[in-house]
Amino acid sequence: MAVRVQVADFDAGAEIARLRAGDRGVGAVASFVGTVRADNDASQVDAMVLEHYAGMTEAVLSELETAARARFDVRDVLVVHRIGVLVPGDQIVLVVVTSAHRDAAFDACRYLMDFLKTEAPFWKKERTPAGERWVEARASDEAAAGRW
Template identity: 55%
Template sequence: MGVVQTKDFDVAAEYAKLANNPACGAVVTFVGKVRDFGDSKNVSAMTLEHYPGMTEAVLEQIEVEARARWPLDDVTIIHRVGDLQLTDQIVFIGVSSAHRKAAFAACEYLIDFLKTRAPFWKKETSNEGTVWVDAKDADQQAAEQWQR
């Protein structure tokens, strides 16, 4: 399940939903947060925009791909948009599986492809002004590892 929303999410509640399956042997989660550096130094805030409809379709597609690669029970992808402040949560990815290796790999796969394929745009605000963040070569390289 992939959701794009402005409101914050509750990590404990999302974890509990994933862990509620009696067949579940492993739950792996990732939470991305607003930090005080990025393309700019002294980042004080961030604005995230997306392409409605297309973004959700990409999130659904990468979940389908992950499920085809690993035996997964449940998958949750939540990505926030709008104006965010330092330490705010941006993204939650949670995966449950009977097996830990599948859960770890699928969680990493999902964030790698979310960062390279989902149409999100990030603008950082710092004491130097605002800057739209370019795609990172490191993110592309991380996604390419899955194609080997």
């Protein structure tokens, strides 16, 4: 079990291998990787600056993990989120869930991402050819979390 906020990139394969190492009860692994797109809202994106509210971020992610464990029959959970300056193609976030059977892994992975998007205190600022702009929250993200 772990949540991490870091500047450094991550290796999803290595993280998955580490998470399921030694647990012979794992029969399913679901993972999600979010990456930086080169365009957003009809504008080119040259870079993205990710900031967070240190302390609260880790607390919120840990609470989400606890909630996911209570709700789904999972064996282990990992959430890694990057901060700092990222460019198109860079990885932003990794969620990995291990479980005995696939439904719990798929569901918990999606649950964690849906609530990470609406509750974890991260903010994105885009650097575009026209200058910097803060990314606005999307109603569709609230709707996604609302389905749970």
